[in-house]
Amino acid sequence: MFTLATWNINSVRLREGLVIRLLQEEAPDVLCLQECKSPVELIPREGFAALGYHHMVARGQKGYNGVAILSKLPLEEVAGHDFASLGHARHVAARLPNGxxxxxxYVPAGGDIPDRTQNEKFGQKLDYLTEMRDHFRDSLPQRSILVGDLNIAPREDDVWNHKQLLKIVSHTPIEVEHFxxxxxxxxxxxxxxxxxxxxxxxxxxxYRSPDWDAGDKGRRLDHVWATKDIAASAHGSRILRPVRGWEQGSDHVPVFASFDL
Structure with missing residues (x-):
């Protein structure tokens, strides 16, 4: 069995201490981070390695985007796709010893206006998802897990108010369709x-909410998927809501799942 977590950290250098706290308290075998906002060579690794996370694959860029996989288990880097040719560090893939x-x-957020004719970022988001679709359709994955901040809350109960958010980016019908x-x-x-x-x-x-906990106007933007051939081995899923209250925390919280593989 191994346990995996995904977390949009919103700057791994700024919140290195929070990553270390999570690793100390929860000790997942693999931690996937998004929005690292750092070139790969500047991602702090000593504190992670001291806790047993000696392996990392990553894609980075200065002050923006960035994805990293930290692991206690050996990793073999296998891919890093630039979907929609945006020049962004938004995807990295690695193989564990079990195959x-x-x-x-890290799917683009898409800006504030859900109309690609008025908002270039929304069009980029849809194009990114389209290329993800085509990639996985053309090379159907097996024994694979996909995690990350996909920036879409697909179900009615993945948002605090379905009707009010139907025209809000992250929950619009066209985004859900692409998802x-x-x-x-x-x-x-x-x-x-x-x-x-x-x-x-x-x-x-x-972050705009003056009291995120009491207002509880949340969305499920962070996801853990598995291919059907291994999905039945997954269990123990949980979302660590209290992490949102950590001092100077990210606006996202970690999502966990375990796999018997």
Missing amino acids: VVIHNC NAVMEAGDWVDVTRQDIPEGRLYSWWS
Whole structure:
């Protein structure tokens, strides 16, 4: 068995201490980070290595985007795709010793206006998802896990108010349609909802909210998927809501799942 976590850290250098705290308290075998906002060579590694996380694969850029996989288990880097040719560090993939490939993804947020004619960033988001769909359709993954900040809350109970958010970027019908197309193309299973099929689940609360906890206007933007051939081995999914309250924390919280493989 191994346990995996995904977390949009919103600057790994600024929040190195929070990553170390999570590793100390929860000790996942693999931690996937998004929005690292650092060139790879400047990602702090000594503190992680001291806790047993000696392996890392990453894609980085200065002050923006960036994805990294930290692991106690050996990693073999297998890919780093620039979907939609944006020149962004948003994807990296690595293979574990058991042959399982982990894809760590950071889908573009898409700006504020859900109309590609008025908002270039929204068009880039849809194009990114389309290329993800085509990639997994053309090379159907097996024994794979996909995690990350996918910046879409697909279900009605993945947001605090479905009707109010239908025209808000991250929950619009066209985004959900693209999200589902990526899932179907890769034969992916939503592991979190496989384990927790009912009820509201959130992994993100806006910094703009004066009291995120009491207001609880969250969205489930962070996901753990597995291909159907290994999805039945997944269990123990959980979202660490209290982490949102850590001092100077990210607006996202870690999502966990374990796999018997």
